[in-house]
Amino acid sequence: MNEKNKKEILSRGAFATSIGAVIATLGSAIGLGNIWKFPFIAGENGGAAFLIVYIASTILVGLPVMISEIALGRKARANAITTMQKLNPKKGQPWWLIGALGALAAFTIMAFYTEVAGWVYAYIFKSLNTSGLSTNPQVTEKAFTDLITSPWQSLIWQWVVLGIVSVIIIKGVSKGIERVTKFMIPSLLVMVVIIAIRSLTLDPVATSKGLSFLFRPDFSKLGWDVVLIAMGLAFFKLSVGMGTMITYGSYWQNDQNIPYRTATVMLSDLAVSLLAGLAIFPAVFAFGFEPASGASLMFITIPAVFASMPFGQIFMVLFFILASFAATGAMISLIEVPVAYINENFNISRLKATIATNLTLALIGSLAALSNSVLADFKLFDLTMFDLFDYVSSNLMLPIGGLFIAIFVGWIWGKKNIEAALNNAGTLNNHVIVNVFTFIVRFITPVLIIIILLGGLGVF
Numbered sequence: 001m002n003e004k005n006k007k008e009i010l011s012r013g014a015f016a017t018s019i020g021a022v023i024a025t026l027g028s029a030i031g032l033g034n035i036w037k038f039p040f041i042a043g044e045n046g047g048a049a050f051l052i053v054y055i056a057s058t059i060l061v062g063l064p065v066m067i068s069e070i071a072l073g074r075k076a077r078a079n080a081i082t083t084m085q086k087l088n089p090k091k092g093q094p095w096w097l098i099g100a101l102g103a104l105a106a107f108t109i110m111a112f113y114t115e116v117a118g119w120v121y122a123y124i125f126k127s128l129n130t131s132g133l134s135t136n137p138q139v140t141e142k143a144f145t146d147l148i149t150s151p152w153q154s155l156i157w158q159w160v161v162l163g164i165v166s167v168i169i170i171k172g173v174s175k176g177i178e179r180v181t182k183f184m185i186p187s188l189l190v191m192v193v194i195i196a197i198r199s200l201t202l203d204p205v206a207t208s209k210g211l212s213f214l215f216r217p218d219f220s221k222l223g224w225d226v227v228l229i230a231m232g233l234a235f236f237k238l239s240v241g242m243g244t245m246i247t248y249g250s251y252w253q254n255d256q257n258i259p260y261r262t263a264t265v266m267l268s269d270l271a272v273s274l275l276a277g278l279a280i281f282p283a284v285f286a287f288g289f290e291p292a293s294g295a296s297l298m299f300i301t302i303p304a305v306f307a308s309m310p311f312g313q314i315f316m317v318l319f320f321i322l323a324s325f326a327a328t329g330a331m332i333s334l335i336e337v338p339v340a341y342i343n344e345n346f347n348i349s350r351l352k353a354t355i356a357t358n359l360t361l362a363l364i365g366s367l368a369a370l371s372n373s374v375l376a377d378f379k380l381f382d383l384t385m386f387d388l389f390d391y392v393s394s395n396l397m398l399p400i401g402g403l404f405i406a407i408f409v410g411w412i413w414g415k416k417n418i419e420a421a422l423n424n425a426g427t428l429n430n431h432v433i434v435n436v437f438t439f440i441v442r443f444i445t446p447v448l449i450i451i452i453l454l455g456g457l458g459v460f
């Protein structure tokens, strides 16, 4: 890495080691999306057929948008909104709106994500007494319902989450994020493998039911609505479509191979999701849960798996600690979008920017936190505020953001800039990859997003 590059990055706070930015990127991708959202959405939408559409969207839509975002951020070395202003050759066109929509999406996602993270934090403490540790579905379900229907518990855990995230964000990019993520991801992986092994050895009949649920596709279950949800999950999983990866790309170093590293992130992320599926579905059938239990799925099945293994309680405490780390890494990457923007564009300190952002979130987030108690009947489009934030962010805001990012990179930024960004100014020999990427980001990704959005919203 040359001196200019080093200075340029260090002046806005870089990751300490060359691999640090990639680790942090992985830390953004891996989160509650893998262990909470993926299993419950796959469960609600029929399993294997959904999985196939999800993997296809990840490769043809999620990964190209991720490569685009990292390349843009690394080139501009700025927050998402400034990046779009800097790199746009046509000054009159308002491409910065992508960044603005992204900051809005960050708030929408955080509003419900902090609530689920709050449940995870709460479960660390619940695991310390054994009341929720049981192979009886009614017991684990009751433990979960008691938590989410209590307005004060929901609010307080959300505030705890916001407080912890604030402290890490205020401490800055490198020290905070990298240190936590580096040991969290491998440990989480080991933990999920342990749970998966236990789950797969509970009962042979349940195992085969679980496996065929996850891997034997029944395409009759697929409609446009399900395809849109699968694509939305692909965006959500890879943290793309709203500028997180632009912001993180701005911390990547100039000699890092973007297509290779992003593909590694994508595959690792997919591996964790699939392992979470293997940890949950055999247990669902072994203990007589319902695969379509929705948002409660992870919180009711995983304790049952632990209840059926030696040292289960210790493992359960460890699991929820690791899950809380994963959730925290993801939330840091979400909050970083508005904080970096406010900090860099309005010359407001990181401290003040973080406090303002988190206080706003405490306010909006309370609508989601109270969705299972006092606001349970407060619905728009037949969805509680929690479900509405979730649906609108993943299935509308991220795809729309991703659509414009792909169009911007493919058609406005153009082939020359793409080539220079992906071959690191001529130092990598990857013509074929550059050409394939350019073709996909121009013709495949935007067209798929438009068709799926229109289809999912019932236009045809």
Ligand code: TRP
Pocket: 028, 029, 030, 031, 032, 033, 034, 109, 235, 236, 237, 238, 239, 240, 241, 242, 244, 330, 331, 333, 334, 398
């Ligand atoms: N990918 C994270 C998860 O699966 C969530 C997340 C973090 C995210 N940053 C994001 C989603 C940015 C969309 C956009 O848990």
